[in-house]
Amino acid sequence: MKIRKADIILAVVIAIIGIIASVYLTLHDTDVRNGQVVVYVDSELYGKYPIDEDQEIEVKQGDHINKITIKDGNAQMTFANCHNQDCVKQGKINDMSKSIICLPHKVVVEIQSDDRKYDAVSG
Amino acid sequence: MNKNSISYKIGQAAVMTALALIVSYIEAILPFSVGIPGVKLGLANIVVVVALYRLGIKYAFTINIIRIFLAGFLFSGVFGILYSLAGGLLSFVVMIAVKQCRVFSIVGVSLAGGVAHNLGQLLTAAALVENIKVFVYFPVLVFSGLIFGILIGIVAGLVTDRLEKAGV
Numbered sequence: 001m002k003i004r005k006a007d008i009i010l011a012v013v014i015a016i017i018g019i020i021a022s023v024y025l026t027l028h029d030t031d032v033r034n035g036q037v038v039v040y041v042d043s044e045l046y047g048k049y050p051i052d053e054d055q056e057i058e059v060k061q062g063d064h065i066n067k068i069t070i071k072d073g074n075a076q077m078t079f080a081n082c083h084n085q086d087c088v089k090q091g092k093i094n095d096m097s098k099s100i101i102c103l104p105h106k107v108v109v110e111i112q113s114d115d116r117k118y119d120a121v122s123g
Numbered sequence: 124m125n126k127n128s129i130s131y132k133i134g135q136a137a138v139m140t141a142l143a144l145i146v147s148y149i150e151a152i153l154p155f156s157v158g159i160p161g162v163k164l165g166l167a168n169i170v171v172v173v174a175l176y177r178l179g180i181k182y183a184f185t186i187n188i189i190r191i192f193l194a195g196f197l198f199s200g201v202f203g204i205l206y207s208l209a210g211g212l213l214s215f216v217v218m219i220a221v222k223q224c225r226v227f228s229i230v231g232v233s234l235a236g237g238v239a240h241n242l243g244q245l246l247t248a249a250a251l252v253e254n255i256k257v258f259v260y261f262p263v264l265v266f267s268g269l270i271f272g273i274l275i276g277i278v279a280g281l282v283t284d285r286l287e288k289a290g291v
């Protein structure tokens with residue numbers, strides 16, 4: 001048995017593909033599986049909602065109304081009757097590094113992940 | 124004894140099938156786990172690669188399929204068979220293609236097979252879980268397929284050489 005040049009080239013090419021893939025995945029590895037949209041009002045936990053279930057959450061505190069929409073794995077503040085509308089302008093969030101904050105109403109929307117980031121896949 | 128006779132080949136294929144099954148069993152009970160699904164030694168591929176070189180495509184294919192079904196029913200269940208089949212078939216096709224190139228040695232054939240095996244399993248996982256995100260495992264599986272494929276190829280090469288020398 002002799003290892004040939006072509007074997008080494010093939011191994012190197014595959015290794016390079018693997019390295020490129022890992023670099024790519026590391027750079028794009030912020031999105032969340034099994035994530036939950038967590039809403040805080042005035043630093044108190046208001047509710048947790050699965051990010052993969054499309055729904056609309058209404059947060060009412062007296063005259064203060066915020067509406068959070070979860071759709072296609074994104075959370076977004078779709079309506080707020082606050083004066084600056086910063087939270088609405090923030091748009092969609094879908095990873096753990098971001099949050100939506102409505103300062104006037106003290107509403108914070110965060111995304112949290114379950115302790116294990118990836119599901120097990122049977123081999 | 125004529126080494127090209129059908130009965131001689133069938134006899135060898137039978138022994139190799141039994142061997143592949145035993146090796147699958149050993150792998151099933153080995154407490155080897157790196158915590159990443161799909162990372163396997165692929166010991167049974169030693170037998171398949173040796174069969175590919177000694178007996179040809181038809182026999183190697185049959186040995187592989189029989190082994191997958193037997194080992195699947197015995198050790199892992201229907202889903203295990205599905206994963207093994209996807210990995211086994213893709214890896215086999217790739218190994219034949221690489222072998223036909225004639226510029227690669229048995230190690231090149233085996234490492235290509237190892238990587239293809241893992242990709243096949245990954246594709247099955249993506250189809251069954253219906254979630255493209257299982258591809259986060261892609262790099263790990265590429266490297267494990269590569270490394271174990273090389274090791275398996277070296278062993279298969281040694282075995283093939285020895286069998287040749289022993290005149291079996």
